[in-house]
Amino acid sequence: MTDLSIGRARAVPAAPAASDLYRAVWRWHFYAGLLVLPFLISLAITGGLYLFRDEIDGLVHADLKRVEARQDAARVAPSAMVAAALAAQPGTAVKFTDPATPTSSAEITVATESQGKRAVYVDPYDGRVLGSLPDRGTIMWTIRSLHSLKYFGSVTRAVIEIAAGWAMLLVATGLYLWWPRGRSGGVVSLRGTPARRVFWRDLHAVTGLFVGGVIIFLALTGMPWSGVWGAKVNEWANGNNFGYPAGVRVAVPMSDEHLDHLAKTSWSLEQAQMPQSPVHDHGMAPIGLDRAVAILDSLGLHRGYAVNLPSQPTGVYTGSVYPDDLSRQRVVHLDQYSGKPLIDMTYADYGPLGKALEWGINVHMGQEFGLANQLVLLAACMAIVLLCLSAAVMWWKRRPKGGLGVPPMPADARIFRGLIALMALFGLLFPLTGLSLLVMLALDQIVQRFGRRARAQR
Template identity: 75%
Template sequence: MSDLTLGRGDAGAAMRSASDLYRAVWRWHFYAGLLVLPFMITLAVTGALYLFRDEIDAIVHSDLKRVVAQESISRVAPSAMVASALAAHPGTAVKFTDPPETTASAEITVARPGGEKLAVYVDPYSGKVLGALSDRGTIMWTIRYLHSLKYFGSFTRALIEIAGGWSILLVLTGIYLWWPRRQTGGVVTVRGTPKRRVFWRDLHAVTGIFAGFFILFLAVTGMPWSGVWGAKVNEWANGNNFGYPAGVRIAVPMSDEHLDHLAKTTWSLEQAQMPQSPAHDHGTRPIGLDRAIAIFDELGLHRGYAVNIPATPEGVYTGSVYPDDLSQQRVVHLDQYSGKPLIDMSFADYGLLGKGLEWGINVHMGQEFGRANQLVLLAACAGIVVLAVSAGIMWWKRRPKGSLGVPPMPSDRWVLRGLIAILAVGGIIFPLVGLTLIFMLTADQILFRLSRRRKT
């Protein structure tokens, strides 16, 4: 055999190997899309709406949340606002939320005798009750629960991990498929018209390469809320010292109750336990809500903070606020008898991992960089919807009649096994992704054997 023949043989083998790898990546890109795209559309639409939660809530619930600013009139005492709320809706006041700005109402959370909680809105200038909703009953809380799939049970935190992990694999395999291979279009330009499949292929590829970074970012920063990975990382990062970051004093009695059970909190404080007011003489009277709020004001908590009202003799007044500015995040627990701060914690006290994840979460929610953050992520969400729609149309135009249209199996099975080994790394990092990978491998083998039987 001549050297020229050997060269052609080597080139042919290289081309077959490249073709097999492309087929293997394409096949698993298809499977990843099959798992993820329905979730991605829901997450993109609800996420885009939630980016503008304050603006939308202010419009939809303007009769409850907005008041006319009256600079010449001092605000009614917090205890008087609570009294008005309880007169209109009898029960027990469990939380008072300070108006975040001069045109905002105060919010008092009332626990009703039957166990229901109401959010009662009060004009801070007149003390008049403006109305009430179920606690977390605003339109944006509904959108948030849809985004987190919370309406479908606690197991949906596992679905977030599966969707997030497979989204990462979807982007990485998509980058390989997009990578230029001497084609004249479909890299940064779109060829053809919507009637042709190449148009949808190029639209999908070009949109994907620009939106891919944001999908990766949103998937990774969404992982802290996942069921297995998120919970374990939270336990590892924040599980010591009663769930408080290192450096925060905890030399006070601690209860078994968690802050997250009483009020909305950050990811880093989901495991934070509530301190207890130290024992006092029986004749010692609690400082009361008005004095507690005055102390929180003196301590400089950002406007719009929430105050949890103690329900037991050992309880504490807890002031917490999580504004857009991460540096202003703060949680302060006060002894309900002396008003002394028992724990005073801010973003600066979080560990390095906690700070990094909280920053990612803040950007994920469109808060870190103001309006620019919202608009960039809105464009990313629109790109995700375009990706999902173009993928569906492209598949529908390509698939043979009566077939699922799974991309062909590579002729060299070792190529596929090598790719699976790489995917398995992601399955080890994200355990639930690993379980679904095993399931998909089994289903893939069944489909492949059924296809071979039909052909024979």
């Protein structure tokens, strides 16, 4: 957003204090935009695509993920599907994913010696192998990795946290700049034509007004994946009881392995440790995959659940599913010898904060309210791109020749310091954003110093 004096009558000048505060807010709104807009465009485009991950993957990978439904045909046993997958792709089977619908294929994850993990797709009706991809190698997993900046290393989780914090500051300062202050034009309407800067100012301000709340919601619900804030809140929300939510009794031996290392899991269970199957002295044989799947079916897990296979004598069969319906989220660990559930958790077992954050994540991913959720967030993503583009055009039209066009400092520096104090309080809630704020303050001092030097040399 930019100077709202454009198109405003100049009969009554603003009070000095109000003018100084406006300049201070405008300056930091500019800095926030400079830092965040490239990330917002990337997040909006990849996030908008990922909302329709099932639909897009179903089209792009239809030859692997889709089969013809055969109502009267019995499904091949899970162990037979695994055997077929291993015959086509030699290695060690580590996970079996149940077909989610009558037209879905089964997915068997195979760890190979030379190619890493591979996802092998099998027709559940006849056991025919349809093909394979690298594990998490679908187009939507690629989009998800781009959305989270995971392609660029673990440090990028910190970048996401900083960007989310600055996005919230961007909305807060933008709302102040938009505030009408007795003006009627450009509040919820557009003035002028695209050739004039006032048109782009109004387009930016009005778009920001309608999408600002969504940006704050998406920033807050994206924070759980961040490196510092998300990790600390996860510990606080879920306690230290082996990483399981409060209320879940863990009275079985636990390993040092974490569920998140073995399988995609919910945010609340990222730090959950794996239980161990007791090794029986009398040589009890493992129940096998077919029996494990039958037990998980009898327990009522939602279709499309994944079963992680035990790789050691103390390992367990882990059935997990995270459908759109939060109430159907479930993780069950089975003793590989007796088939007894060692830990059985649902969304209802999470603590109050865990439930709230999981709900926010579900809405963030476009799952909680079905197609309506997807369409509303898609519209928001498109609006965010428009917001960023209009900001770029507006800046380009107002920038001075050969300069960056940083909004002027307020005449009264105390106003600026007061605003910084308020932003510092925000930085305490989001530490990495606070650290980046200090960096921006230092850069701002450098910009001012060079500006004064340039003016002195004229």
